Amino acid sequence: MRMTFIGGGNMATALIAGLASENGPFEELRVADPSNDARERLAADYGVQTFADAAEAIDGVDVIVLAVKPQVMPLVFETLRGKVAPGTLVISVAAGIRAGAIVDALGVSAVVRAMPNTPALLGAGVTGLYASPGCSDEQRETARSLLAMAGATVSVDDEGLIDVVTAVSGSGPAYFFLLTEALRDAGQALGLDAETATTLATHTAHGAGVMALQGGADVSELRRRVTSPGGTTQAALETLGAGGFGELVAAAVDAATRRGRELSGGGDPA
Ligand SMILES: NC(=O)C1=CN([C@@H]2O[C@H](COP(=O)(O)OP(=O)(O)OC[C@H]3O[C@@H](n4cnc5c(N)ncnc54)[C@H](O)[C@@H]3O)[C@@H](O)[C@H]2O)C=CC1
Numbered sequence: 091m092r093m094t095f096i097g098g099g100n101m102a103t104a105l106i107a108g109l110a111s112e113n114g115p116f117e118e119l120r121v122a123d124p125s126n127d128a129r130e131r132l133a134a135d136y137g138v139q140t141f142a143d144a145a146e147a148i149d150g151v152d153v154i155v156l157a158v159k160p161q162v163m164p165l166v167f168e169t170l171r172g173k174v175a176p177g178t179l180v181i182s183v184a185a186g187i188r189a190g191a192i193v194d195a196l197g198v199s200a201v202v203r204a205m206p207n208t209p210a211l212l213g214a215g216v217t218g219l220y221a222s223p224g225c226s227d228e229q230r231e232t233a234r235s236l237l238a239m240a241g242a243t244v245s246v247d248d249e250g251l252i253d254v255v256t257a258v259s260g261s262g263p264a265y266f267f268l269l270t271e272a273l274r275d276a277g278q279a280l281g282l283d284a285e286t287a288t289t290l291a292t293h294t295a296h297g298a299g300v301m302a303l304q305g306g307a308d309v310s311e312l313r314r315r316v317t318s319p320g321g322t323t324q325a326a327l328e329t330l331g332a333g334g335f336g337e338l339v340a341a342a343v344d345a346a347t348r349r350g351r352e353l354s355g356g357g358d359p360a
């Protein structure tokens with residue numbers, strides 16, 4: 091199979107890194123990016139073929155991955171319009187760009203929307219997938235196996251849920267980084283030096299993540315096991331609860347979901 095990435099930034103690099111480290115089904119890997127720096131970096135690090143011109147890069151490929159910012163997508167549609175073979179599988183990682191918009195713009199029937207996250211750079215990502223009705227089972231599996239190189243995958247049948255996936259796991263690493271920053275800063279404010287506070291906060295984030303995946307219990311039970319009655323954790327959790335922590339997280343995820351819907355032009359996906 092031959093595949094072209096349109097856009098060679100963070101997300102494309104994460105997926106290409108996964109592909110380059112495995113003996114995947116893609117015998118030819120190309121990337122189109124107007125940035126010289128991006129092209130040089132990808133060619134040097136992963137040995138991929140690079141192109142400045144997206145239309146040239148898609149000639150004869152089986153799979154196209156759209157990995158540009160949503161705001162750049164109209165320009166990419168313009169560049170590729172009328173040049174994509176109808177049987178091509180198009181995988182888009184862009185937040186808020188509807189499958190139907192891609193079908194209409196590129197004249198293809200098989201579109202998969204994929205929402206990965208940045209831990210994909212380390213093979214520790216999670217991706218939500220939605221396949222348009224025009225995808226064959228084989229094309230769905232091709233998309234899933236590509237994204238599986240960057241971590242876990244889940245599928246949703248309702249395209250509207252991709253905006254929720256984006257809000258929970260696409261943007262999600264930023265929420266955990268914010269909490270880690272706040273924990274570090276709080277430790278420092280109470281007298282720890284910067285290096286010590288950073289070590290404590292980041293290793294705690296890592297350890298909690300590993301336990302959440304491998305701790306043999308759900309996260310609510312894991313939280314209860316840390317919380318001794320009348321102890322220090324309970325004092326902290328009561329303060330977070332009194333400040334509306336759960337409601338604030340729900341409002342944040344709701345705002346991200348609404349932003350994803352705005353980016354896709356509002357309303358429910360067709
Ligand atoms: N960064 C993240 O955490 C996630 C990003 N995404 C999605 O991935 C997409 C890409 O995001 P990033 O990789 O973070 O952005 P990025 O800014 O790192 O990469 C975008 C790349 O597109 C290139 N580009 C600009 N105009 C182009 C054109 N006309 N043709 C080809 N390439 C062009 C840029 O030079 C850049 O290298 C976005 O749509 C975003 O919604 C999805 C999940 C998570």
Ligand SMILES: O=C(O)[C@@H]1CCC=N1
Binds near residue numbers: 185260
């Ligand atoms: O912030 C964004 O719009 C993109 C989508 C998910 C993560 N980054």
